[in-house]
Amino acid sequence: MNPVGIGIVGCGPIAQAAHLPATVKAHNATLIAVCDRSERLRTAAQRMHGAPNAYADAADLFADTRVEAVIIAVADPFHVPLAKAALHAGKHVLVEKPLSDTLVSAHMLAAVHAQTDRILHIGNNKRYDMGIEYARDMAWGALGQRIAYRGWYCDSHLRYTATANLQPTFVTADDTLRPALDPKTDRRRYLLLTHGSHLVDTARYMCGPIVRVQTQYRTVEGAHCWYSAVTFADGTAGHLDLTVTIQGDHHEGFHLYSQHGSIQAKTYLPWFFKSSDVEVFTSTDAQYHRPLGADGHSYRRQIEGFCAAIRGSQDVRAATINDGVAALAVLTAMTRSAEANAAWVDVDTAAGLP
Missing domain, CATH: 3.40.50.720 (NAD(P)-binding Rossmann-like Domain)
Structure with missing residues (x-):
């Protein structure tokens, strides 16, 4: 190639x-x-x-x-x-x-x-995290009909203490092109888009389209929490927890319960370049299965998938334009629900700013 x-x-x-x-x-x-x-x-x-x-x-x-x-x-x-x-x-x-x-x-x-x-x-x-890839294949294959999904993305108040040790020393400049309005000015919206896009996309990757949401929103001393019940298109019941920040370490992962087994996943900050810890139980053999996921560079694997798709490969992992639009629709529906005192909102009716 x-x-x-x-x-x-x-x-x-x-x-x-x-x-x-x-x-x-x-x-x-x-x-x-x-x-x-x-x-x-x-x-x-x-x-x-x-x-x-x-x-x-x-x-x-x-x-x-x-x-x-x-x-x-x-x-x-x-x-x-x-x-x-x-x-x-x-x-x-x-x-x-x-x-x-x-x-x-x-x-x-x-x-x-x-x-x-x-x-x-x-x-x-995160779609190119080898642990999550394995979990997704099992969720859409051997485990049969999905029953319930619970996902969480809880960012640490000490995030930048950790990333300072993991990321390179950045080259900075004063003459960069910046938006007329700094997106971080509206911190609630910025955090929802920046971190919620990961939480929602992983949920959709594992279980398919989300059609309804019911969101409680709470903020305390700079911490923002979106606590959402969701319904997937196939009927799977779901719950999504987005809290930024928590007093403790970065906490991210999901549980999935299915007809023929279950999945537990713990995901790390991507800067560790470490695949998620995933454990899958299959009732057909009464065994637990854990992939090693030795190649933890999800950013490189994402670019390789992108390039393979350009050369004609069928990349089933990638988030497409439709996935990007759908994730924004879910985040927008979460905001509308929170504004309406945690009323259920159909995702396809969501409008306005997230």
Whole structure:
């Protein structure tokens, strides 16, 4: 397979910690170009990772004929405009999660994508966690009909103490391009989109579409909690707990109860590059099964899946444009439910800002 020529738009923290090194490590990708408005950031990225070209303007990167696909690693409000421009330029796109900061703009991007034959994946890298991959295969195979799912994503108040030891020392700059309105100004919404996109996508990956939600929201001294009952399209009952932050260590995972067995999963911060601990019980043989998941680099595996799809492989793991839109719809429905004193809300009727 000929390596796919990759251009990365955005040379900030997520690119430095994940996408730049992952692209260089990926066996079927070649880093062709980097792009950032900040000369300091793009120069550092080019020098450190050996990109032949560095651009200040994304339009110039999109015009580079050696770039077949782009990774968009910028602030959330820029996701849709850049993805649309990349598609119009004939590029395949891997855009960081969440797909957008509004459901309306996500639908607009989906309409643009529908007019192309390009691959568009969302950066829900946990789908490429080997433990979660194994759990998903069992959930949709040997375990039979699903009964109930419980998922949680509880971020630690000491997150940045941990990540300071795990991530590289970031190159920073004062001349980066920032949104007119800092997304972090509305902290409730920012946390819901940033962390909730992981929680919801993992639930949908394991059990399929979510059709109804009932959410209680509570905030205490800067901690935000969304406690949601959900119903999946196949009738599976569910519960999702998003709490940011908790007083304790990062706490993430899920339980699934099915017709012929059950699953327990513990997921780590991705910066440990460690697959989830997954234990599956199968009643057919009365045995517990645990995958090793030795390859814990979900970001690299995600890029390899993206490139394989571009070369014609059927990548069943990836979060597609439809998954990205659906996750935003669930998060929006959660907000509407919380505003209505935990009323049940049908996801397909959700509207407004998440």
